[in-house]
Amino acid sequence: MALQMKFDIPARTALGRGDFYVTHSNAVALGLVDTWPNWPNSKMVLVGPHGSGKTHLAHVWCTDTGAQIIAAQDIASADVPSLAESPICVEDVEQIAGDTAAEEALFHLHNLLLANGHSMLLTAPRPPSAWAIRLPDLASRMEGTTVAKMATPDDILLSAVLAKLFADRQIVPMPDVIPYLVRWMPRTFEAAGQVVAHLDTEALGTPKGVTRMLARTALADLEFHEETASN
Known part of the structure; x- marks a missing residue:
């Protein structure tokens, strides 16, 4: 049997609304946004x-608002008045x-x-009360901002995210791989990214591509053991 070949095609990260899967885990956050x-x-x-x-x-x-997006760490060197001329998203504020x-x-x-009448979306792992902002006026304004929370993913959302991550890397896993991963891997999107990236590497040169056995090996390699699973 011919070995699977991997071409040097960069992973395509799809970030459109059509690629955003909605379940109970994120529906409230999406509705608020x-x-x-x-x-x-x-x-x-x-x-x-x-x-x-x-x-x-x-x-x-x-995309919906025509806003710019900037990492919080880049704001100090940015042209702030120019940024304020349109809606903006500031990432990783903490x-x-x-x-x-x-x-x-x-x-x-x-x-x-x-003052210009534009909207501002900020992102962070934790709510503003945990940011330890030292500038009192900024801290008070951040803590007075409405918070939308992204919850821990449920089975449906985690399955969809794994499918998306595989698709971004042009990988078609065997049908039983995603259900197996959802059952045994940590229930985080960070873990999903690590697993798919590891499988992308390990599947190179294997005749059957990404199989359940390879998925089990990947979880062991990453120390995501079955006995520590949430299910």
Whole structure:
């Protein structure tokens, strides 16, 4: 039997609304983000663990609103008045806690956006009360912002995310692979990304591609053992 060949095709990360799978885990967050014209003070914080889909939902919102997207760590060196000329999404805001220049730049951006009548979406793993922002005026404004939470994924959402991650890498796993992974892997999107990336590498040169046996080996390699599974 001929061995499977892998071509040097980069993974395509699909971030459109049609690629955003909606279940009970994220429906409330999506609903809150979609009400952006009516956000209190035209701002919202999207909270969830790494790999939970925050960036995907942020890109959906940016497409809907014509917003720019910027990492919080880049704000200190950015042209803040120019950023404030349109809606904006600021990602990973918690990472700038204690960075005086970045905190002051975000405070300035926040005030200019509100003055210009534009909306602001912020993302972080935890709610603003846990950010340890040192600038009091910025901390108070962030803590007064409505929060939308991305919950831990359920089986349906985790299955859909795995399918998407495989598709982004042009991989078609055997039919029993995704149900097996959902049953035994940690219930996080970060783990899903690690598993699929590992399987992408390990499937190279194997005649059957991504099989359940290969998936079991990958979980062991990553120390995602069956006895630690949530199911």
